[in-house]
Amino acid sequence: EDQVTQSPEALRLQEGESSSLNCSYTVSGLRGLFWYRQDPGKGPEFLFTLYSAGEEKEKERLKATLTKKESFLHITAPKPEDSATYLCAVQAISGGSYIPTFGRGTSLIVHP
Amino acid sequence: DVKVTQSSRYLVKRTGEKVFLECVQDMDHENMFWYRQDPGLGLRLIYFSYDVKMKEKGDIPEGYSVSREKKERFSLILESASTNQTSMYLCASSPAFQGGSYEQYFGPGTRLTVT
Numbered sequence: 001e002d003q004v005t006q007s008p009e010a011l012r013l014q015e016g017e018s019s020s021l022n023c024s025y026t027v028s029g030l031r032g033l034f035w036y037r038q039d040p041g042k043g044p045e046f047l048f049t050l051y052s053a054g055e056e057k058e059k060e061r062l063k064a065t066l067t068k069k070e071s072f073l074h075i076t077a078p079k080p081e082d083s084a085t086y087l088c089a090v091q092a093i094s095g096g097s098y099i100p101t102f103g104r105g106t107s108l109i110v111h112p
Numbered sequence: 113d114v115k116v117t118q119s120s121r122y123l124v125k126r127t128g129e130k131v132f133l134e135c136v137q138d139m140d141h142e143n144m145f146w147y148r149q150d151p152g153l154g155l156r157l158i159y160f161s162y163d164v165k166m167k168e169k170g171d172i173p174e175g176y177s178v179s180r181e182k183k184e185r186f187s188l189i190l191e192s193a194s195t196n197q198t199s200m201y202l203c204a205s206s207p208a209f210q211g212g213s214y215e216q217y218f219g220p221g222t223r224l225t226v227t
Contacts, residue, residue: 032213043116043202043218044155051213087155091213098209099145099170100216104154 006103023088024070036087116219131190135203142208144186148199
């Protein structure tokens with residue numbers, strides 16, 4: 001069974017204090033790993049797709065990396081507006097189903 | 113920009129009522145999804161549709177049904193609402209998965225309260 005585990009569940013940072021969120025996965029045949037941002041009371045917003053180990057993608061203060069077992073979302077010098085829940089999802093080729101499996105998310109709060 | 117809209121942001125219904133949640137996407141996507149999201153449980157897939165009139169059960173289909181008569185529209189139906197169906201409901205769409213790996217685009221969500 002495909003599994004996605006995100007850690008930590010919650011993270012509090014001071015503005016400017018860089019850190020990383022982790023998404024570890026066990027799937028058979030990764031097709032893609034996705035990162036989303038979700039603000040309170042809203043739907044998730046797509047951030048990145050990573051396809052193979054060694055791949056990296058960046059957007060403003062966010063950088064996503066991928067290995068064969070996990071992905072990291074690095075946040076450099078975060079600002080209060082980066083506060084949100086970050087969700088990871090993996091899409092695998094297993095049993096013919098391509099439906100993504102989501103982790104439970106990391107709730108990030110950045111204090112000014 | 114991909115746009116996914118949901119018929120209501122907030123909805124309050126009584127136990128036993130039949131509830132319709134509608135979702136429309138404007139990007140000609142083949143796949144559409146209904147999830148519910150509850151604190152501590154994350155996103156759970158209720159139903160998935162990969163084409164008009166086609167549907168597949170997700171992880172928690174009990175108490176729900178769906179309808180997809182047109183490509184752009186996917187409806188979630190609560191046949192007889194119960195208090196344990198109080199939740200945030202999220203619709204999403206994506207291109208067909210075969211041949212590639214594609215991100216999902218989510219609507220703003222419907223906060224349903226059943227009293």
